[in-house]
Amino acid sequence: MTTHAIPAHAELILPAPAKLNLMLHILGRREDGYHELQTLFQFLDHGDQLGFSLRDDGVIRLHTEIAGVPHDSNLIVRAARQLQEQSGTRLGADIWLDKRLPMGGGIGGGSSDAATTLLGLAHLWKLDCSEDRLAALGLSLGADVPVFVRGRAAFAEGVGEKLTPVELPEPWFLVAVPQVLVSTAEVFSDPELTRDTPPIKVRSLLEGGGRNDCQPVVEKRYSAVRNALILLNKFVPTRLTGTGACVFGSFPNKDDADKVARQLPATLPSFVAQGANVSMLHRTLQELARK
Ligand SMILES: C[C@](O)(CO)[C@H](O)COP(=O)(O)OP(=O)(O)OC[C@H]1O[C@@H](n2ccc(N)nc2=O)[C@H](O)[C@@H]1O
Numbered sequence: 001m002t003t004h005a006i007p008a009h010a011e012l013i014l015p016a017p018a019k020l021n022l023m024l025h026i027l028g029r030r031e032d033g034y035h036e037l038q039t040l041f042q043f044l045d046h047g048d049q050l051g052f053s054l055r056d057d058g059v060i061r062l063h064t065e066i067a068g069v070p071h072d073s074n075l076i077v078r079a080a081r082q083l084q085e086q087s088g089t090r091l092g093a094d095i096w097l098d099k100r101l102p103m104g105g106g107i108g109g110g111s112s113d114a115a116t117t118l119l120g121l122a123h124l125w126k127l128d129c130s131e132d133r134l135a136a137l138g139l140s141l142g143a144d145v146p147v148f149v150r151g152r153a154a155f156a157e158g159v160g161e162k163l164t165p166v167e168l169p170e171p172w173f174l175v176a177v178p179q180v181l182v183s184t185a186e187v188f189s190d191p192e193l194t195r196d197t198p199p200i201k202v203r204s205l206l207e208g209g210g211r212n213d214c215q216p217v218v219e220k221r222y223s224a225v226r227n228a229l230i231l232l233n234k235f236v237p238t239r240l241t242g243t244g245a246c247v248f249g250s251f252p253n254k255d256d257a258d259k260v261a262r263q264l265p266a267t268l269p270s271f272v273a274q275g276a277n278v279s280m281l282h283r284t285l286q287e288l289a290r291k
């Protein structure tokens with residue numbers, strides 16, 4: 001399937017799905033400033049799309065500009081160059097991006113783009129690269145990249161890289177997108193952030209426990225997020241994902257989620273998507289492998 005942003009001649013088109021943090025506890029802070037956390041990741045059937053074509057001159061060229069992100073800082077380009085360097089390949093790639101996920105939304109758009117680039121180029125360049133190696137490479141790009149590389153809903157510990165796959169219900173989610181960019185680094189450096197939540201066992205989470213420790217800080221700093229939580233909570237129990245800005249509630253079916261979405265004001269964009277325990281990226285790659 002091609003889109004306006006991806007030309008029909010792209011050799012490989014892959015999804016870069018969003019994720020939700022169904023809960024997020026902060027247990028402590030490490031010496032390097034990163035936080036130890038416990039979080040539950042599930043994917044959504046909604047995301048960006050990337051197109052890739054092979055180049056034999058070694059050049060990595062992303063043809064889509066993202067406002068405010070220089071070409072060489074884009075996680076897609078950084079992921080491609082790291083893989084190129086580590087694998088020693090002489091090949092390069094043309095890459096196109098159809099950006100649908102809000103940036104700084106807490107639904108992992110940049111991290112998912114990076115993971116799709118790693119897996120897509122490993123496929124296109126025919127590299128013999130294990131998932132463990134790609135996940136380690138991904139971690140150097142961002143704490144959330146490994147879960148997208150592995151593509152399984154997971155309970156995450158450490159800084160988010162110690163992953164235990166889990167089977168969760170796959171409800172429909174309404175995700176509201178407050179029109180504000182939340183800085184993850186800023187939230188993690190707020191002195192009022194709760195950093196001493198005791199560790200819990202994965203089983204108690206699967207029974208529905210947990211909260212998002214970042215939520216009070218984000219609500220305090222960003223009125224758009226606070227207002228979105230107040231509004232959505234009138235219809236469904238609502239929580240922040242990651243460090244925001246997006247907030248979400250779950251529904252047993254799509255119709256119920258759509259009904260609430262229709263009642264939100266135009267100033268609060270939203271989308272409805274189903275939770276997925278296997279990411280769309282991995283489902284697409286599995287189909288490719290069968291062909
Ligand atoms: C909070 C989560 O969204 C949960 O999914 C992620 O762990 C954040 O992942 P991310 O956006 O990929 O984060 P990174 O790009 O690695 O880090 C951004 C900034 O967030 C802070 N950070 C991030 C992850 C973590 N476990 N502890 C932190 O303190 C650090 O200040 C870091 O400079």
Ligand SMILES: Nc1ncnc2c1ncn2[C@@H]1O[C@H](COP(=O)(O)OP(=O)(O)OP(=O)(O)O)[C@@H](O)[C@H]1O
Binds near residue numbers: 104242
């Ligand atoms: N391909 C990309 N897509 C989005 N953002 C990118 C990309 N490359 C670099 N960035 C930078 O990364 C920042 C964070 O983007 P991202 O969309 O991953 O945030 P997020 O949804 O808050 O992520 P997370 O849930 O992992 O905290 C952006 O503000 C942007 O400056």
